[in-house]
Every structure is written in C-alpha cells, then in structure tokens.
Amino acid sequence: MKKFVKIIGLALTVGVVLAGCSSGTAKSEKTEVVKLGVVGANNEVLESVKERLKKDGIDLQLIEFSDYTQPNAALAEKEIDLNSFQHQIFLDNYNEEHKTNLVSIGNTVSAPLGIYSSKIKDVKELKDGAEIAIPNDATNGGRALLLLQSAGLIKVDPAKKQTPTVNDITENKLNLKITELDASQTARALQDIDASVINSGMAVDAGFVPAKDAIFLEPVDETSKPYVNIIVARKEDEDNETYNKVVDTYQQEETKKVIEETSKGSSIPAWETFGRK
Known part of the structure; x- marks a missing residue:
C-alpha cells in the first residue's frame, strides 16, 4: 500500500512538472x-x-x-x-x-530640422557665396529650403507649398550655393562646406544635440x-x-x-x- 501511495505521489509530481513545462512552452509560443x-x-x-x-x-x-x-x-x-x-x-x-x-x-x-556649421555660430555670419548642403530627396529637401527661408536666407515660391526645389528659389541675396546630398551625408559634409541642413536623427547620430548645437532650429508649431x-x-x-x-x-x-x-x-x-x- 505504501509503495502504491509513493508511486501515485511520484506520478502526480511528474505530472505537475510536465504541466509546468507544457505551460511554459505554450506561453513561449504566444510570443x-x-x-x-x-x-x-x-x-x-x-x-x-x-x-x-x-x-x-x-x-x-x-x-x-x-x-x-x-x-x-x-x-x-x-x-x-x-x-x-x-x-x-x-x-x-x-x-x-x-x-x-x-x-x-x-x-x-x-x-526639428536644424542648420549646423563647424565654422560659424550664427546664420547671420554666412558670407556671400557660402555653400550650404541640404537633403536631396523631395520632401526633406523642400523642408530644408523652407527652413532656410525661415532663417531669412532665401525666399521660395509659395505656390510650391511644402515641396519647393532649388529651382523655386525666388530670392537669394547672398548668392548661396545650395548643394543637394543624400540625407545621410549632410552631417559628414560639414568639414568641407559652410553649413548643412541636417535631419534630427542624423544630427544625433553625428553627436550633436539639436537644441544646443544647431545655429538655427526649425520652430515647432501647427505648421x-x-x-x-x-x-x-x-x-x-x-x-x-x-x-x-x-x-x-x-x-x-x-x-x-x-x-x-x-x-x-x-x-x-x-x-x-x-x-x-
């Protein structure tokens, strides 16, 4: 009788363990x-x-x-x-x-999109003929041109709304040279040009703190x-x-x-x- 009880107890213990394993497996499968x-x-x-x-x-x-x-x-x-x-x-x-x-x-x-430079501390320091890099895709490029307009550097055709191109620049008093690069290259180009418009994520990857290091930062509002x-x-x-x-x-x-x-x-x-x- 004692042996029988022990066998039943052992069987129940094994059953609980197996049930636990089975439960764990089921939980894993639900992931x-x-x-x-x-x-x-x-x-x-x-x-x-x-x-x-x-x-x-x-x-x-x-x-x-x-x-x-x-x-x-x-x-x-x-x-x-x-x-x-x-x-x-x-x-x-x-x-x-x-x-x-x-x-x-x-x-x-x-x-916010930002303008960055390793040569100047303020957009007002940009000189005639300065070179600025912007992203070359249609949406970020248009956004970059609107940012340059917000900074008072250029004017673009308002009819183009949020996607103007360099061909839509209507005023460029400083004769700025706008160079279009892949967005991932705008930060790397800083050593060779006067300023770059850099997407926030790319700027952070390059070691910048946008709110601190940008010489001009895009305003955040309904627009x-x-x-x-x-x-x-x-x-x-x-x-x-x-x-x-x-x-x-x-x-x-x-x-x-x-x-x-x-x-x-x-x-x-x-x-x-x-x-x-």
Missing part, C-alpha cells in the same frame, strides 16, 4: 515577433518600448537600415511589419512615387504637423491589434521621459500636441 524598421543606430526610445512590450508577449525587433530609401520598400515587400523613421509628407511622396499603400498608425516625436515622425504599417494592417499595441506602448509617460533624456529637449512627444495619429 509574437514584430519587426520594426529604423534608420540609424541611436534607438534608445524604441529600446525602452521594446522592453515594456515583453510583458504583453510582444518581441519588438528593431531592424536597422542605413538610409531613408530602404525601410518603406522593406515594409511594402513584407520583409518587416512596421517602420518608424519618417514624417507624413515623406510617406505621401513615397506612396505616390512607388504606388504603395502604406499608412501612419501613430505619432511619435516632433524632431509642423506634416513633419511629425510616425509609425507606419501596410494599409491592410492598419487595425492590427498587436501593431496598435506597439503604438499604445510608445505613447506613454515612460517614453516621454526617455525622449527628454536622450534628445536633451530637442524632440517633443508629438502625440501630446497632435493626438494619436
């Missing part, structure tokens, strides 16, 4: 991988979001790209699930050019809405519960604190100013 494309290596904000998503069974994997031409193509081809690197105007232009249907599912940060950075998905995944959980987790107070710490006040939580998306 959902979400591949999110980013540009550049400084992703502390998204790393904090990634950590918080673990408790919801979501494994957010950050897939790094080296320039702005790749993440949308990867998303459209279903190589990744989401991306987070661009603003709405850039996305609209990409969709139009490539006949894709990618959509914003959430606002992230407002990251900034088209330049708010966004999380993007394919149209058919717009209402995907898991992907929207990524947005929900991003748009939290914990994220706001990391944005403040990592950007030194240069970026602001866009969802607080402009809403969820």
Whole structure:
C-alpha cells in the first residue's frame, strides 16, 4: 500500500512538472515577433518600448537600415511589419512615387530640422557665396529650403507649398550655393562646406544635440504637423491589434521621459500636441 501511495505521489509530481513545462512552452509560443524598421543606430526610445512590450508577449525587433530609401520598400515587400523613421509628407511622396499603400498608425516625436556649421555660430555670419548642403530627396529637401527661408536666407515660391526645389528659389541675396546630398551625408559634409541642413536623427547620430548645437532650429508649431515622425504599417494592417499595441506602448509617460533624456529637449512627444495619429 505504501509503495502504491509513493508511486501515485511520484506520478502526480511528474505530472505537475510536465504541466509546468507544457505551460511554459505554450506561453513561449504566444510570443509574437514584430519587426520594426529604423534608420540609424541611436534607438534608445524604441529600446525602452521594446522592453515594456515583453510583458504583453510582444518581441519588438528593431531592424536597422542605413538610409531613408530602404525601410518603406522593406515594409511594402513584407520583409518587416512596421517602420518608424519618417514624417507624413515623406510617406505621401513615397506612396505616390512607388504606388504603395502604406499608412501612419501613430505619432511619435516632433524632431526639428536644424542648420549646423563647424565654422560659424550664427546664420547671420554666412558670407556671400557660402555653400550650404541640404537633403536631396523631395520632401526633406523642400523642408530644408523652407527652413532656410525661415532663417531669412532665401525666399521660395509659395505656390510650391511644402515641396519647393532649388529651382523655386525666388530670392537669394547672398548668392548661396545650395548643394543637394543624400540625407545621410549632410552631417559628414560639414568639414568641407559652410553649413548643412541636417535631419534630427542624423544630427544625433553625428553627436550633436539639436537644441544646443544647431545655429538655427526649425520652430515647432501647427505648421509642423506634416513633419511629425510616425509609425507606419501596410494599409491592410492598419487595425492590427498587436501593431496598435506597439503604438499604445510608445505613447506613454515612460517614453516621454526617455525622449527628454536622450534628445536633451530637442524632440517633443508629438502625440501630446497632435493626438494619436
């Protein structure tokens, strides 16, 4: 009888252990991988979001790209699930050019564009014939020209709205030479030219603190809405519960604190100013 009781007890113990293993395996199988494309290596904000998503069974994997031409193509081809690197105007232009249907599912940060220089401390110090680099893509290039206009350096044709080109410059009293480069090269060109218009993410990657180091920084107001950075998905995944959980987790107070710490006040939580998306 004692032997029988021992055998039953042992069987129950093994059953509990196996059930525990089975439960653990089931939990592991429920973990959902979400591949999110980013540009550049400084992703502390998204790393904090990634950590918080673990408790919801979501494994957010950050897939790094080296320039702005790749993440949308990867998303459209279903190589990744989401991306987070661009603003709405850039996305609209990409969709139009490539006949894709990618959509914003959430606002992230407002990251002002800035003018930087290793030779001068103020835009007023620019001399006749000075050379300024700007991004060569249509949306960031247009935004850069509007920034130069805000700084009082040039004037552009207002009919071109948010996407003027160098051919739309109507006034250039300093005869500035505008050199168009890939956005990833504008920071590297600083040693060879007088000033560069650099996207916030590229500036941070180059070691700048935009709010401190830019000689002129883009103002953040209602006109900034088209330049708010966004999380993007394919149209058919717009209402995907898991992907929207990524947005929900991003748009939290914990994220706001990391944005403040990592950007030194240069970026602001866009969802607080402009809403969820």
